Amino acid sequence: MASPSVTLGQLLDLGLLQRYEVLGGESGLRRPVRVVVVGSTVHEISELAAGSVVVFGREQLALDDLAMDLAIRRAGSAGLSGIIAARTSRQVPFVTRRLADRFALPLIGVDDIGPAGVVAAFDPYVRAPEIAGLRVLGDAARRFQRPPANANALTSSLAATLGEPVALVDAESRFVAGDPAVHALLGTHPAADELGGPHPVAVTVRAGEADILLQPVQVDPAGLAVYWIAVRLPGSAAGVLLEPVRQAVAIAALSFAVHVAGDAVRSERENRRRSLLLNEILEQPGDLGRRTAERASALGWRLAGWHTAVQVQVSHAPSSVRLSALGTELEEHLAEHGLSVALVERAEGWVFWSTTEAEADAGDPGPLTKRVAAALAAAEAEHPGLRLCAGVGGAHAGTAGIGRSADQARQAVLLARTTRRPATVEHIDAVSTRRLLAGWYGSAPLRGAAADLLAPLQDADPSGELVRTLRCYLDCQSSAKAAATVLGVHRNTVMQRMERVAQLLPADLDEPDDRLAVHLAARAVDVQWDDPA
Amino acid sequence: MTRPAETRLRVGVDGVRARAVAVDGEGRLVAVHRGRRGDSPARVLDALFRRGAGTASTDRVVAILPDLTLAGSARRARVGVLRIGAPAATAVPPLAGWTTERASLAGPVAMVGGGHEYDGRVAAPLDVPAVAAFARTCAGKVDAIALTGVNALENPEHEQLAAAVIAEELGPDVPVVRGAETEALGLLERENTAVLDAALARAARAHIDELSASVRGHAPGAALYLVRGDGTVLPALDGYRHATAWRGAALGGLLHGAARLAGVPSAIVVEVTADRAVVGTTIDGLLPDSGLPREIDGVRTGLRAPRLTVIQRRDAAFTGRLHAALARAGGGPDELPVVLVGEAPDDLPALPGIAPIRPEDGDLAAAFGAAAAEAAGSVDRIFWQGTGGGQDSVTRARMLALDAALRAGADPRKLRETPVREALMTYVPVPAARLQVTAVGPLLELADVAAVEP
Numbered sequence: 001m002a003s004p005s006v007t008l009g010q011l012l013d014l015g016l017l018q019r020y021e022v023l024g025g026e027s028g029l030r031r032p033v034r035v036v037v038v039g040s041t042v043h044e045i046s047e048l049a050a051g052s053v054v055v056f057g058r059e060q061l062a063l064d065d066l067a068m069d070l071a072i073r074r075a076g077s078a079g080l081s082g083i084i085a086a087r088t089s090r091q092v093p094f095v096t097r098r099l100a101d102r103f104a105l106p107l108i109g110v111d112d113i114g115p116a117g118v119v120a121a122f123d124p125y126v127r128a129p130e131i132a133g134l135r136v137l138g139d140a141a142r143r144f145q146r147p148p149a150n151a152n153a154l155t156s157s158l159a160a161t162l163g164e165p166v167a168l169v170d171a172e173s174r175f176v177a178g179d180p181a182v183h184a185l186l187g188t189h190p191a192a193d194e195l196g197g198p199h200p201v202a203v204t205v206r207a208g209e210a211d212i213l214l215q216p217v218q219v220d221p222a223g224l225a226v227y228w229i230a231v232r233l234p235g236s237a238a239g240v241l242l243e244p245v246r247q248a249v250a251i252a253a254l255s256f257a258v259h260v261a262g263d264a265v266r267s268e269r270e271n272r273r274r275s276l277l278l279n280e281i282l283e284q285p286g287d288l289g290r291r292t293a294e295r296a297s298a299l300g301w302r303l304a305g306w307h308t309a310v311q312v313q314v315s316h317a318p319s320s321v322r323l324s325a326l327g328t329e330l331e332e333h334l335a336e337h338g339l340s341v342a343l344v345e346r347a348e349g350w351v352f353w354s355t356t357e358a359e360a361d362a363g364d365p366g367p368l369t370k371r372v373a374a375a376l377a378a379a380e381a382e383h384p385g386l387r388l389c390a391g392v393g394g395a396h397a398g399t400a401g402i403g404r405s406a407d408q409a410r411q412a413v414l415l416a417r418t419t420r421r422p423a424t425v426e427h428i429d430a431v432s433t434r435r436l437l438a439g440w441y442g443s444a445p446l447r448g449a450a451a452d453l454l455a456p457l458q459d460a461d462p463s464g465e466l467v468r469t470l471r472c473y474l475d476c477q478s479s480a481k482a483a484a485t486v487l488g489v490h491r492n493t494v495m496q497r498m499e500r501v502a503q504l505l506p507a508d509l510d511e512p513d514d515r516l517a518v519h520l521a522a523r524a525v526d527v528q529w530d531d532p533a
Numbered sequence: 534m535t536r537p538a539e540t541r542l543r544v545g546v547d548g549v550r551a552r553a554v555a556v557d558g559e560g561r562l563v564a565v566h567r568g569r570r571g572d573s574p575a576r577v578l579d580a581l582f583r584r585g586a587g588t589a590s591t592d593r594v595v596a597i598l599p600d601l602t603l604a605g606s607a608r609r610a611r612v613g614v615l616r617i618g619a620p621a622a623t624a625v626p627p628l629a630g631w632t633t634e635r636a637s638l639a640g641p642v643a644m645v646g647g648g649h650e651y652d653g654r655v656a657a658p659l660d661v662p663a664v665a666a667f668a669r670t671c672a673g674k675v676d677a678i679a680l681t682g683v684n685a686l687e688n689p690e691h692e693q694l695a696a697a698v699i700a701e702e703l704g705p706d707v708p709v710v711r712g713a714e715t716e717a718l719g720l721l722e723r724e725n726t727a728v729l730d731a732a733l734a735r736a737a738r739a740h741i742d743e744l745s746a747s748v749r750g751h752a753p754g755a756a757l758y759l760v761r762g763d764g765t766v767l768p769a770l771d772g773y774r775h776a777t778a779w780r781g782a783a784l785g786g787l788l789h790g791a792a793r794l795a796g797v798p799s800a801i802v803v804e805v806t807a808d809r810a811v812v813g814t815t816i817d818g819l820l821p822d823s824g825l826p827r828e829i830d831g832v833r834t835g836l837r838a839p840r841l842t843v844i845q846r847r848d849a850a851f852t853g854r855l856h857a858a859l860a861r862a863g864g865g866p867d868e869l870p871v872v873l874v875g876e877a878p879d880d881l882p883a884l885p886g887i888a889p890i891r892p893e894d895g896d897l898a899a900a901f902g903a904a905a906a907e908a909a910g911s912v913d914r915i916f917w918q919g920t921g922g923g924q925d926s927v928t929r930a931r932m933l934a935l936d937a938a939l940r941a942g943a944d945p946r947k948l949r950e951t952p953v954r955e956a957l958m959t960y961v962p963v964p965a966a967r968l969q970v971t972a973v974g975p976l977l978e979l980a981d982v983a984a985v986e987p
Binding site for chain 2: 045046066069070073074076077078095102103442
């Protein structure tokens with residue numbers, strides 16, 4: 001097996017030379033470097049071993065020296081891997097650069113630095129390329145001994161370690177922190193769509209002109225990636241130098257996973273505290289201990305006043321969404337929409353309530369419903385495929401009112417779940433029968449249709465007797481006997497009138513739909529509606 | 534670890550006889566094109582490439598270009614002539630000995646203070662303002678500059694400095710030819726060569742550009758070389774400023790090519806055409822020097838001419854003269870084989886006692902010689918022996934020859950050297966010797982260069 005070796009391109013990428021310029025022979029930068037030596041004369045170049053890089057000081061051979069052509073020819077013939085020489089104020093002749101190109105012999109111009117210094121800087125990496133890797137690894141281990149405080153700390157620390165731009169993206173390839181350019185570069189690659197997949201592993205993808213290393217951040221080693229660290233790989237990170245860079249990024253990912261896990265634990269503990277407290281309040285609203293009340297007020301919960309509870313549920317979530325983090329996100333979205341509340345985790349989702357001093361108009365929960373809907377829509381927009389719904393309870397007074405409203409909210413959310421629309425929010429009052437009917441009655445066109453339906457009865461009997469009998473009969477669950485009692489007539493009279501009605505009506509009362517429509521029409525037809533129009 | 538070199542093609546173009554060949558690494562002919570005499574070298578090359586010679590794998594194109602002469606060149610340039618040597622070297626002014634007609638091509642001529650002693654010490658400081666003033670006089674009036682410094686072979690500093698000053702004034706489009714670019718002892722010879730090169734620079738550029746456009750079009754990765762008068766190569770970029778260097782390339786390339794076609798390292802070569810026979814010798818890749826400077830258009834230059842004998846066919850004593858020439862050419866300790874090439878080698882009467890080799894494709898000898906041409910570097914100058922003694926000078930001379938060969942494109946690992954010829958100079962007050970040495974070797978191939986595996 002060939003011993004690992006570095007190329008001149010890699011050495012230059014290490015940033016050991018302050019300012020340098022590749023003047024020619026760029027295609028030779030991939031040649032392996034066996035040794036770096038100080039050059040003394042042009043003639044001695046032929047004696048050097050293949051794969052050497054020779055460094056000339058200004059006194060020995062400057063770049064604009066006429067002997068440079070000879071040096072290139074000798075170096076090319078001896079199979080050298082590059083010439084490093086001092087730049088002067090004069091330009092390097094075009095012919096010289098072309099010659100270097102032709103022999104694929106890298107010609108590197110540097111500012112005046114001692115050749116011995118260049119050799120000393122390069123030598124360790126040439127002799128043992130692993131050393132360059134150890135430097136990166138050591139730096140990574142030191143920086144990531146403690147988990148980074150946040151995503152920005154992670155990306156800036158890692159970028160400083162590797163000397164290359166770093167970005168943190170989430171499992172849906174959204175930019176979280178770091179260098180947006182890396183994220184943009186990643187966006188051009190199809191791999192960006194597969195970050196949420198199962199079994200995440202570190203990969204290197206080619207995006208445009210650059211190689212990008214993708215390292216998953218996993219809280220659960222067997223689970224999905226929570227985040228991905230994207231690093232634009234330097235040209236030097238190839239061969240023997242690639243592995244240390246990979247490992248450094250893996251260290252950073254592990255360290256950041258600790259941070260994420262710690263965050264999750266903290267918020268979970270907080271959630272548990274809240275739900276235990278809520279349970280206590282719900283179970284014994286009438287007999288709260290002093291301690292419980294104190295803890296509630298410490299959390300900013302108000303027990304007196306009128307409470308309107310809201311329950312939020314997930315109707316569908318793609319696998320990439322972390323439900324544990326969703327509560328916090330929802331709180332943020334709700335806060336953005338003017339609802340500064342603390343979500344309490346429950347078995348069926350999250351619950352929160354808003355409290356007012358006086359009873360709000362129960363029939364007009366509009367602002368609250370709208371705000372919740374907007375907040376849910378915002379959360380859904382962030383996670384494609386996520387479906388949320390919520391139910392709003394009625395306003396109820398006192399500590400016990402919290403539980404009552406929460407119960408109603410839970411009922412309302414059941415209805416909300418049955419709809420397929422995104423970000424559905426249902427109010428408990430809105431699902432009561434009265435409000436259903438009110439909605440129906442409130443529609444003038446529907447009332448017109450009702451009048452049309454019953455028009456034959458009105459025509460045949462202007463006194464309205466037939467319509468009243470029909471309504472009463474239907475109100476009494478199609479019982480002729482009961483209707484007769486209510487109307488104060490004989491049962492046979494009712495039967496006779498209903499036979500007539502059946503003949504006149506363009507609908508079949510044996511059909512449930514027809515019967516319901518006729519019933520509604522009969523109940524609506526005699527009422528005086530005062531339309532706002 | 535080296536991998537086996539891929540077969541890379543070398544293309545040789547004989548721009549005089551309108552022949553082109555592609556030769557593989559083992560010296561086998563891969564493709565041949567025979568054009569009509571008068572076809573331009575670029576056209577011949579195009580035709581060869583169209584025959585399907587593997588253009589992608591062409592390593593180099595080596596071309597023999599027709600000789601350029603002042604008389605024959607419509608595009609000759611007006612030349613500004615500068616000599617750096619006042620006050621020491623002004624007795625014979627520049628262009629002395631040129632015919633009035635020839636001298637008329639010169640633009641401004643000036644001699645400025647500067648130059649070096651025989652041992653490289655500064656004889657007089659370079660008069661930079663005078664150089665700049667000369668350059669300004671030349672602005673707009675000349676197409677090229679020839680400048681020559683006294684003892685510039687020993688120390689080219691003033692020449693280089695003056696060239697930089699002139700380039701600054703006139704810009705990069707006016708070629709500046711320096712005398713020390715020609716390895717010749719005499720100041721006048723170097724100066725004359727530089728003036729001729731400068732005068733022919735425009736014509737040279739036109740020829741080379743046409744050819745290199747064809748190379749770029751067909752084989753962009755290939756390097757372009759020209760053949761020198763001695764049959765070795767001249768990088769095309771140097772050819773712009775050294776049109777005189779490729780004088781006689783048609784014969785130089787032919788001598789080497791004929792020996793290679795015959796499969797011998799050294800040979801007496803006879804090229805026979807309808808009206809003449811030329812006899813020359815090639816020994817291990819080099820042409821023996823005639824010892825005479827080459828004269829071009831009646832002007833004595835610093836170029837060395839190879840030893841050649843030209844015999845006209847209509848000459849009554851043709852056979853006798855040919856015999857004499859062959860005897861002279863073989864005048865060494867070893868018996869050299871005789872190789873017959875050219876358009877009409879079979880016309881030659883039988884030569885008693887000589888069994889000449891008549892290689893197939895003898896008409897391709899020059900093109901073949903171009904394709905297989907080597908790179909050489911020569912040193913011929915006086916070395917003043919300082920503290921290090923004679924051995925130091927010899928080492929230095931050999932090193933300079935090696936460097937020159939490398940600059941011409943040779944592979945440093947495969948260079949051969951001639952023995953150093955030493956002529957002691959007893960008539961000067963310090964120990965000195967004229968040393969002559971030549972290094973020659975095959976061109977450095979790119980396939981050899983990229984042979985380091987990771």
